[in-house]
Amino acid sequence: MPTGAQLTVTDQRRATRHPVDFPVIAEHHVHGDMNMHISNLSAHGFMIDDAHDLSRGDRVIVRLPVIGRIEAYCIWVRENRAGFQFERIIRLDDFMSIIDELQPNPRLRRPR
Template sequence: MAGGAQLSVTDMRRSTRHPVDYSVIAEHLQHGDVTMHICNISAHGFMIDGAEGVNRGDRMIIRLPSVGRIEAYCIWVTEDRAGFQFERIIRFDDFQGMIAEMQPNPALRRRG
């Protein structure tokens, strides 16, 4: 049996990434609550730094502003960073509300 996440959404890394500086407590199936630092996010996923102990295929549940609880799967790990893909795409209005809370500095927000 193959290990790791079986994701239904194809590679969406062309999505616009928004730089953020946001810490969350993730629920990890084996490790319990884990603090993670999100350094960029898109409607399809996010990247963390300081990813010690995170492995490809790990499933996490996090709580995001405007979005609430959402599941994500680790799709890559390199050095101290890891990339996660959400199990579903975040709706546009929820995403905008989330970014407004995660990027309190207006200089970081994309014009649009």
């Protein structure tokens, strides 16, 4: 039987990603507090564009508007970018509230 986080990356890559400009301080179990810049966000995870000292499988805790602290797992790293999957899916109404708060350009928000 497999152990550890059971991440269904292929299923969740189809989630709509919203461009955001959100600096965050992430808690890493080895590196401590790390400054990160979230450049896109979905209900399943996020991408940062300033990945340093991160490897696939690393876990971080970030604080997002509306939902507060949430854990995420690094599922890929390429050059200076890294993709993270949340340990749980964010509810749609909470996610839309987050996007309303973080989306720098209201014209890029999806119509409801």
